Amino acid sequence: DLGDNTTLDLMAYFQDDPQGGSHSGVPAEGTLYPRNGRYISNRFFEGEPAYEQFSRTEKMVGYQLRHFFNDAWSAQQNFRYLTSDVDLQQVYSFAWVGNTDKLSRFYSGADEQLDAYTVDNQLQGLFATGALRHTLLVGVDYQHRDVDAAWSSGSFPAIDAFDPQYGAAPLAITDPVLHERKLIQTGVYIQDQIALNNWRFSLGGRQDWVRTANVNTDTGARSSQDRDQFSGRAGALYRMDNGLAPYVSYSESFNPSVYTDADGDPLEPTEGSQYETGLKYQPRQGRGLYTLSLFHINQENLAIREPQAAVYVPVGEVRSRGVELDAQSQVTDRLRLQASYTYTDIEYVEAEEDIEGNRVNQAPRNQASVWGHYRFNGGALSGLDVGLGARYLSGIEADRANTLNVPSYTLMDASIGYDFGQLGVRGLSARLNANNLLDKEYVASCYSLNYCYFGAERSVTASLTYRLR
Numbered sequence: 001d002l003g004d005n006t007t008l009d010l011m012a013y014f015q016d017d018p019q020g021g022s023h024s025g026v027p028a029e030g031t032l033y034p035r036n037g038r039y040i041s042n043r044f045f046e047g048e049p050a051y052e053q054f055s056r057t058e059k060m061v062g063y064q065l066r067h068f069f070n071d072a073w074s075a076q077q078n079f080r081y082l083t084s085d086v087d088l089q090q091v092y093s094f095a096w097v098g099n100t101d102k103l104s105r106f107y108s109g110a111d112e113q114l115d116a117y118t119v120d121n122q123l124q125g126l127f128a129t130g131a132l133r134h135t136l137l138v139g140v141d142y143q144h145r146d147v148d149a150a151w152s153s154g155s156f157p158a159i160d161a162f163d164p165q166y167g168a169a170p171l172a173i174t175d176p177v178l179h180e181r182k183l184i185q186t187g188v189y190i191q192d193q194i195a196l197n198n199w200r201f202s203l204g205g206r207q208d209w210v211r212t213a214n215v216n217t218d219t220g221a222r223s224s225q226d227r228d229q230f231s232g233r234a235g236a237l238y239r240m241d242n243g244l245a246p247y248v249s250y251s252e253s254f255n256p257s258v259y260t261d262a263d264g265d266p267l268e269p270t271e272g273s274q275y276e277t278g279l280k281y282q283p284r285q286g287r288g289l290y291t292l293s294l295f296h297i298n299q300e301n302l303a304i305r306e307p308q309a310a311v312y313v314p315v316g317e318v319r320s321r322g323v324e325l326d327a328q329s330q331v332t333d334r335l336r337l338q339a340s341y342t343y344t345d346i347e348y349v350e351a352e353e354d355i356e357g358n359r360v361n362q363a364p365r366n367q368a369s370v371w372g373h374y375r376f377n378g379g380a381l382s383g384l385d386v387g388l389g390a391r392y393l394s395g396i397e398a399d400r401a402n403t404l405n406v407p408s409y410t411l412m413d414a415s416i417g418y419d420f421g422q423l424g425v426r427g428l429s430a431r432l433n434a435n436n437l438l439d440k441e442y443v444a445s446c447y448s449l450n451y452c453y454f455g456a457e458r459s460v461t462a463s464l465t466y467r468l469r
Contacts, residue, residue, distance in 0.1 A: 005068040011080075013060040020054035023047070024092030025451030026103070028398055030161060031443050032406065032452060036101060040161050042441050042454040046093040046103060048156065049166055053089045058082070072126045077119065084114040091156050095450050102158035107170055109152040118143035135193040145183040147258065150176035178217040181258040185210045202235040202249075210256045212266055225266040229254040237280075245280040257303070262311045268301035278324075288329040296321045298349075316351035318360055320344060338371045338389075348400075355400045362445045365395025366408075373415075383422030387415035398446035409442040409455065411435070427467040434460045 002008055023046070030040040062080035069075070088110040093103040120141040127134050154173030159165070191204035208231070213224040235249035253272040260266055278293030297320040303312040322344035329337045344367075346360040359365075371389030376382055394408030417431040436458045444455035 007066050009064040011060070011062045011064070013058070015056075015058045017054070017056040020056070023453075024090070025447060025453045026093055026161065027096060028404055028446055028449045028452050029096065031454070032398060032404055032446070035096070035161070036099075038101075038162055042457070044161060044164065046105065046159060046161070046164075047091040048168060051089050051091050051107065051156075051170070053087060055088075056084065056086045058084045074124050076122045076124070078122075079117070079119045081117040082114070083116075084112075086110065086112045088112075093159070093161075097158050100158075101160050101162050103161050104158050105156040107152075107154040107156055107173055109173070109176070111150045111176070113148045114145065116143065116145040131196055133195040137191040138189070140186070140188050142187075143183070143185050145181075145258070147179075147181040149179045149181065151179070152176040180213075180215040180217060182213045183210070183256065183258050184212075185256065198239045198241075200237040200239065202233070204234070205230065205232040206254075208254055208256075210269070212256055212258050214258065214260050214264075214266065216264070221264055223260055223264055223266050225256075227256060227269055229269065229271070243282050243284055245282070246278070247280065248277040250275055253299075257312075259303070259312045261303070261314060267303050267312055267314065270299060270301050270303075272297060272299040274298075287331075288327070290328075291324070291326045293324045294322075295324070300350075315348065315355070317349050318346060318351075319349045320346045334375050334377060336373045338369075338373075340367075340369050342367045358400060358402045359397050361397040361399055361402075362447065363396070364393040366393065368392040371413075383419040385415075385417045385419075387413075389413045396445055398452065399449045404446075404449065406443050406446055406452075409440065409444075411440060411442075411455075412437040427469050429465050431463050431465075432460065433463075434458065 026040050026044065026046060027035070029035045030038070060080060060082045062078070064076065064078050066074060066076045088108070090108050091105050092108065093105050095104055096102070097104050118141065120139060122137060122139040124138075125134070125136045127136070152174055155171045157168045157171060159168075185208060187206055187208045189204065189206040191202070194201040194203070207228070209226075209228045211224065211226050213222070215222050231252035231254045233249070233251035235247065235251075237245055237247035239245045251274050253274075254269055255271075256269040257267040274295060274297045276293055276295045278291060280292075281290040282288065298317065299320075300317045301314065302316065302318055303314045305312050322342060324340070324342045326340045327338065331337055344363060344365060346363045348355050348358055348360065350356065369389060369391045371387060373385065373387040375385040390410055390412050392408070392410045396406040396408075398404035398406050414434045414437045415431065417429060420428040420430070436456060439458035440455070441457075442455040444453050446452040
């Protein structure tokens, strides 16, 4: 507290992951359908223990400074500085070797350092022009990112997917390829939220100036790109007296990339536009919220990473459209129910000839979830709360050519918590969460027919929290 009208929040964050791991995908043949009459176990490890490494250290410091000029106007500055160091090496499978039970394998290693800082300056004001009540936000932000990366690759002996034997040495590993990547971005933005009786309007716009650069320090090859882009958004909502609120909105997006394609040329920034309309309903008692929304999204200049080649390949334009339903209801003081459903149709509308018109893989066409939560308020179980829910996904394409589908799956989740305030220890609580409660084995998605990923097994997390009051 720097005075009656000024506050300063200081933030610091440190995270050290000394050990970690990652698994590559395994082919669709052997996961979605049998390979030589057998399926690959979801406990199969395709790598090499001696060449499995992932360590990461992240540090962040920042602040939020806010000053109130009066009851209507205030200014705020947000600043953050982040560093991250990652060391990685991994052996991963790629494809079957002929008609054998062996998978070919490759090696990937990386040493990356990130230094980044961002500052955001905002001015906010509350005022009226006639019958219109405004909440105005004006700002300018700046971010700077530097990445130094050293990537190496190589080949490893094949491994039997049904009878794996470990201890192999690499056949060959290349010298690291060194890259320096830089992104500098400045943005100016304005947003006005307007209230007029039961109407709510939102108008906003942002102008970005971006410079990206990439240097291969081994070869000296350089590439850079300067882009500027305006993106806008607008929305309107009408709040009826019976709790219904129809709305419509439009927004644009702009996302630059520091990566390059196979020729070393910078990737074009991804640009998008979204239309959405829907209906919200909140009963007067305020014990629920129900939403129906229809959306249509276009994204241009998308690129994907080819795992074996470790390069990015432009794929063109993708269109997403669908419907979302969401319901949240406080049935009683103790019982809360939530349910949602999303239907999404995502397809390549301007892309390579062999995939244009196809659905985008890895994206489920249908997603549904339901969750119930009950809190005990009296008796011997007072302070206890329990939750149970289910998630359902279906309509996932296994590859961009749409030759296979990933089978649908349903997962159960659960939660149980206890507030020790019932025993006189105020502020202390415990919780136990379980994902995939029934430990279902399933394939979650496929990047391609050579890379299908098993879903996560059951995981249980326990937490103990104490809050000072």
